[in-house]
Amino acid sequence: MKLLKFAPILAALIISGCVSNPAVVSTNPLSGSATGDKKAYESFSITSVDIGYAANEAVQQFLEAPESIKPGGGRYVIAVDEVVNDTLKTFETRRLTAQIKRKLRQSGRFRFSNAVGADQTKAVLEERQLQDSKLFDQSTVAQDGTLAAPELYLTGLIVVDTTQSGDRKKQQLNYAFMLEVVDKVRGYVLFDSYIEIDKTGSNKNFAW
Amino acid sequence: MIRKVHSYTTPLLAITLATLTGCISNPVVIDNNASVKVAGYTGTAQNHLEENGEIKVNRDNLHDLLVVGKAFHDAGMWAESNDVLNSASEKLMWKEDSIDTPEEALRFVGTTVTNDTLADYTGRIYEGMMLDYYIAMNSLMLGEENLARVNFNRLEQRQGNAEIQLQAYTRSIQNANTDPEDSYDRELVNNTLEQASDSEFDRGLQNLPANLNAAQIRSPSGDLVNAIFRQTSSSDQDRKSDKTKNAISSVQSRAADDSSRRFAGDLELAFKNLKEEFVFVVYEDGVGPSINEFRIDLPLALVSDDLLYAGVALPEFVPGSSSNNSITISQGENQSSTVLVTDLNRLTSLEFQSSYDAKVKKEVASAVIKTVAQIAANRAIDEETSDNPLAGLLMKVAVAGTAAALTQADTRHWNNLPNHIQLGMMKKKADVPLTLKSATGQHLAKAPYTPGHQLIYVRQQSVGGDVKVFSQRLPARETAMEIATNWAPAE
Numbered sequence: 001m002k003l004l005k006f007a008p009i010l011a012a013l014i015i016s017g018c019v020s021n022p023a024v025v026s027t028n029p030l031s032g033s034a035t036g037d038k039k040a041y042e043s044f045s046i047t048s049v050d051i052g053y054a055a056n057e058a059v060q061q062f063l064e065a066p067e068s069i070k071p072g073g074g075r076y077v078i079a080v081d082e083v084v085n086d087t088l089k090t091f092e093t094r095r096l097t098a099q100i101k102r103k104l105r106q107s108g109r110f111r112f113s114n115a116v117g118a119d120q121t122k123a124v125l126e127e128r129q130l131q132d133s134k135l136f137d138q139s140t141v142a143q144d145g146t147l148a149a150p151e152l153y154l155t156g157l158i159v160v161d162t163t164q165s166g167d168r169k170k171q172q173l174n175y176a177f178m179l180e181v182v183d184k185v186r187g188y189v190l191f192d193s194y195i196e197i198d199k200t201g202s203n204k205n206f207a208w
Numbered sequence: 209m210i211r212k213v214h215s216y217t218t219p220l221l222a223i224t225l226a227t228l229t230g231c232i233s234n235p236v237v238i239d240n241n242a243s244v245k246v247a248g249y250t251g252t253a254q255n256h257l258e259e260n261g262e263i264k265v266n267r268d269n270l271h272d273l274l275v276v277g278k279a280f281h282d283a284g285m286w287a288e289s290n291d292v293l294n295s296a297s298e299k300l301m302w303k304e305d306s307i308d309t310p311e312e313a314l315r316f317v318g319t320t321v322t323n324d325t326l327a328d329y330t331g332r333i334y335e336g337m338m339l340d341y342y343i344a345m346n347s348l349m350l351g352e353e354n355l356a357r358v359n360f361n362r363l364e365q366r367q368g369n370a371e372i373q374l375q376a377y378t379r380s381i382q383n384a385n386t387d388p389e390d391s392y393d394r395e396l397v398n399n400t401l402e403q404a405s406d407s408e409f410d411r412g413l414q415n416l417p418a419n420l421n422a423a424q425i426r427s428p429s430g431d432l433v434n435a436i437f438r439q440t441s442s443s444d445q446d447r448k449s450d451k452t453k454n455a456i457s458s459v460q461s462r463a464a465d466d467s468s469r470r471f472a473g474d475l476e477l478a479f480k481n482l483k484e485e486f487v488f489v490v491y492e493d494g495v496g497p498s499i500n501e502f503r504i505d506l507p508l509a510l511v512s513d514d515l516l517y518a519g520v521a522l523p524e525f526v527p528g529s530s531s532n533n534s535i536t537i538s539q540g541e542n543q544s545s546t547v548l549v550t551d552l553n554r555l556t557s558l559e560f561q562s563s564y565d566a567k568v569k570k571e572v573a574s575a576v577i578k579t580v581a582q583i584a585a586n587r588a589i590d591e592e593t594s595d596n597p598l599a600g601l602l603m604k605v606a607v608a609g610t611a612a613a614l615t616q617a618d619t620r621h622w623n624n625l626p627n628h629i630q631l632g633m634m635k636k637k638a639d640v641p642l643t644l645k646s647a648t649g650q651h652l653a654k655a656p657y658t659p660g661h662q663l664i665y666v667r668q669q670s671v672g673g674d675v676k677v678f679s680q681r682l683p684a685r686e687t688a689m690e691i692a693t694n695w696a697p698a699e
Contacts, residue, residue, distance in 0.1 A: 084445040088365065090358050157445050162365060168372075171303075205301040206369075208362055 024201035028053050044173050044199050044207035045089040046158070054177040055099035058193040062181065063107055065191035076110050078181065079117035079150035087160040087175065088208040094119070097154065100179070113150045152190060153182050164203055171203040240275055240624045241495055241669065244282070248674035248697045249667065253283035265292055270299040271329040274622045278342065282492075282624070282667050284678055284690055286346040293343050300331045300339055303369060329620050333373050334425060334555045337366045338625060341430045344437075345490075349665065349680055349688040353441060356684065360434040364451065367458075370425045378422075378562035386570040388577055396576045400506055401569065408504050409568050412524040416557045419464070425558050428468040429490070429550040429629040431455035432475060436488050439479045440661045442683035452479065464554055467547040471631055478633060485636040485661060488682075489537050489546055489644075492667045494530040494627030496552040499523045499560070501617035506575055518579045520571040521617040525560050527553050528627030531671045533647045537632060537664065539640045539657075545647075546632035552625050575615065626667070636662065644677065653677040655691045663688075 024042045025033045030053045032040020041047070062068050070076050080101065083093040097119070104110045114121040127142045156179035164171050180192040201207070243252040256276045258264050265276045273296035280289035344359035387394050435455040438446045459472040478486060505519045534545045593600030636642075636657065644652040644666065652675050655664055661682035668675045674695045680688035 082443060082445065084357070084443050085354065086357055086361065086445065086449065088358060088361050090355060160361075203303055206303050206362070206365060 024199050026050075026200075027196070027198040042199075044201060046087065046091055046175065046197075048095070050175070050197055051091070051096050052099065053197070054195045055096055055103065057195045058100055058177065058179050059103040059107070061193035061195075062104065062191050063109070067190045068109055068181075070109065075108070076152050077113050077148050077150045078104070078110050078152040078154055079113045079115070080119045081117050081153040081155040081182075083118070083154075083156040083158070083179070085158050087158055088162075088173075093156075093158070096158075096177070097156075100154070111148075113148060115147045116150065117153065151184060153184055155180050155182060162207065169203055170200055171207060172198055172200045173207055174198050240279055244624075244669050245673055246698055248695065249279070249283040249676050251697050253279045253285055253288075256280065257288075263288055263291060265295075267295045269329070270296055270331050271620050271622075273299070274331075274335060274339065275624055277339075278622070278624045281342050281346060282676060284349070284676060284688070286349045286687070290343055290346045290350075293339055293346070296331075296339055297343065300336045302330070303373065332556070332559050332621075333370050333377065334427075334559065335622050337363065337370055337425075337427055337430060338555075338622070340366050341427060341433075344430075345433065345665075348433075348437060348663070348684050349678060351680070351684045351686040351688070353443070353684055356437055357441070357443075357446065360437055360451075363430050364434060364455075367426045367430055371422050374422045374425050374558055374562065377559065381563045381566045384566060384570075386566070386573050388573055393573075393576050393580060396580075397569070397573045400572050400576065409522070411502055412522050413561060413564055415525050415527050416561055417527075417551070417554050420554065420558055420561055422558065423462045424464045424554055426458065426462055427550045427555060427629075428459045428463040428465075428472070429631060431459050432468075432472060432549060432631055433490060435475060435479075436663070436682075437684075439482060440682035442685070463549075465548055465551065468549045471547050471549060475633065482661070485638070485659070487537065487539075487634050487636050487642060487662045487664060489535070489544075489630075489632035489634075489664045489666065491532075491535050491546045491630040491632070492626035492628075492665075493532055493630055495528050495669055496623070496625035496627050497528040497556050497621075498526045498623060499617075499619040499621050500526050501619050503615070506572070518575060518582075519615055520568075520575045521615045522568060522571060523560070523564075523617045523619055525557055528625075529670075530627050531668050531673070534630060535632070535647065535652065535666060536645045537634055538643045538645070539634070539637055542634060542637065544632050544634035546630035548628050549631045550629040552627055552629070556621070556625075571615075571617075578615070626669075646671070651694070653691045653693045655679045664691075 024044055026042055028034060028050055030049050031047075032038070032042050032049075040049075068076075080097050083097055085091060085093050101112050101119075105112060112119075115124050124142075124147070128144065130136050130141045131138070131143065133141075156177070158175065158177050160176075161174045162171055163174065175197045177193070177195040177197075181190050182188065183190050199207075240252060243255065247255075256264050256279060263276075266272045273292055277289050277293035277296055280286075280292060340359060340363040344356055344363050347353075347356035347359050388397060432455065435452045438449055438452045438455075441447065456472050456476050460469050463469050463472070500523070501521050502524045503519050503521050534547065536543055536545045538544075589600050589603045593603065638659070639657050641657055642655040642662075642664065644655065644664070646652060650671075652666070652668075655662075655677065656679070658679065658681050663680040663682055663684075665678040665680065665688070666675065674697075675693045677691040677693055678688040679691055
C-alpha cells in the first residue's frame, strides 16, 4: 500500500517534534554531566551551578594574586562597576557579583562600597538630605564628608562563542567570564580572572 | 492500464474533511493588512486583545503568532509583541543544517498524498531571522538594553547560520524522495513532467528578483541596527565589542544592494564621530511579498473516461509593494533620505526558489496518486451503481471533489512584513525639531529634538494609510515615545 510508505515518516515526525537539545555536556566540574549525577539538569544556558562555579573560581584567582593584599595592611574599599551579560540568554549578573562580593569580604582583604557603582544603595545618599531636618537627632544623621570613596572597581563581561563540529551535528557554546579589578587612581588592572565553561550538545536547535 | 486501488476512496474522503476543517486560520490574522487600511495599526492590534486586555492568539499556531506579534510591533505595543514573538520563537528553534532527515523534508514527503497545508506551519529560515530582529527592536524600544543585547546576539547567530541552513534545506528538499512506490506510477509521473511545458510550471518563479544567491539571506538591516545599538549603548563593553565591526563587514561583503553597502560605510564613519549627536531612521515601507496559488490541468499520461479531475496546485511568488521610495528627515536646512537596506522580496524568495522544482515534482506525484485512486474509485462506483446511473454520477462528483480539495498549494507566509526596510541617518543640531516627509514631499510627522543620539522608527504600509512614528533616545533607557501623525481611522 502506498499510504503505508509514509507511515514511518509520519511516526518520525511525531517523535522528532518532542526532542529538544538532549544531553548537553558541560566542562564545569560541578555540573551534573561532570559529576555523573544523572538527575541533575543541564542546559546550554548559564545555570546557577555555573554562576556558583564562576564566582568561586574568580575569587580564588583574585586572592592568589599578590596585588590583592593591600600594601601596608588594611582592607581595600571596592565598588562594583558594570558587569555585562553579552550571551544568548538573560540572567541577573548580580547573582554573580553578589557571590563574589560575599566571598571577597569574607577573605578579610576587602570592604565593598554601595555608595557608588552598579550596586549603589540610593538611601546612603538620600540619608544626607536629613541633615536639615529638625525631626531627626542630628548626631544620628550621616554627615557630609563621611563616605569612603572606593579605591578599586570590579568590572566584567560574560561572553559566548558558538562553534559547530565538522559534520555540524554538534555545537559547542564557549562561555568566558572575564572579571577585572581596576585601580581607580592609576587605571591599572590590579588583578583579574578568566573562567571558561564549554557546553556541547546537539546542533539540532538554536541554543537558547 | 489502470489498476484498482479501492482502499484509497475512504481515506481520501476522510482527508477531505480534515482539509476543509483543519486549515482554517484566524480570519483577523488573514486580513491583517486590510484591517490596517481601515483601522490603522493600533486598531488592528486591538483585534488581538480580549476585552480585559489579555492577548488573544492561538499559541499553538506559529503562523498566527508571527502575524499577531508583528501587528503588536507595528502598533508600538512592544511588550505585547515580545510576549507573542517569544512564543513563536519557541516554535522556530530548529537549526538543522546537517541532520540526515530534517523535519522540513519529512513534512515535505509526509504530505505527498495530501497537501502541505495539512501539516503544521513550521516556519522559514528568514522568518527566524526577522522574528529575532523584531524581538531585539522591541527590547530596544522598551528601553531594555540588557534584553536588547541578548536578543541582538540571537539575531546574529540566526543570521550567521542562515546561509548554511539554506544550503542544507535546499539539499534535503531536493533529495527528498516523493516518487510513488509503484514503478508504473513513477513512469506516469515522469511522462507527465515531460509532457507538461516548463513554462507553465515556471509561472510560480516568474516574479522572483534577479541574481539571487544564498549569501543574501542575511538581513543587512539586522546587522546595521545591531551595530547602531552597540555603538550608542550605555555600556563601554558594547562599544568596544568586535560585533560592530563584524556587522559592518558582513553587510559590505554580502549585501545584495549597493545602497546597503554604501550605508554601512557611512555608518562606520559616523561611529568615529559619535561625540556629535546623530539621528538614525529605520523606515519599514509597504507590504511584503506574498504567495498565491495557481492551478494547472495536467496533461496526464493516463487517459480514462472515469476521470473527472486531474490537476496540480502550485505556489506563485508575488512581489511586495512599496508606499514610498524613501522618506526624508530634515532639521532646518539639513536633510537626509533613507536608503533601501533590506529587500524582503530577496530574503523571502531564496527558500521559495530553492524548493520550487522539488515542489513541482511532488505535486505531480501527488496528482498521479490521487488520479489513480479516483479512477479506481469511479470504477468501483460504476460496478455498484449500474442500476442507478444518477447515484453513480453523484458519487463520482464527490470523489472528484475530494481530489480537488486535496489539491491545494501552501500559500501560508508571514503576511504583515514590510516590502523594504530602509535606514537613514543625519547629524543633529541641538533644540531643533526633526521633520519627516515622504519622497513626494508629503508631511508625515514632526519629532521633537531629544538630547543625545536618537532613533526614529517609522512604519507605513500604503500611501495615505496609517503612519506610525516613534522616537527613542539612545542609549535606550525608557520606553520610546510615539509621535503624533495626521492619520485617523475612518469613522
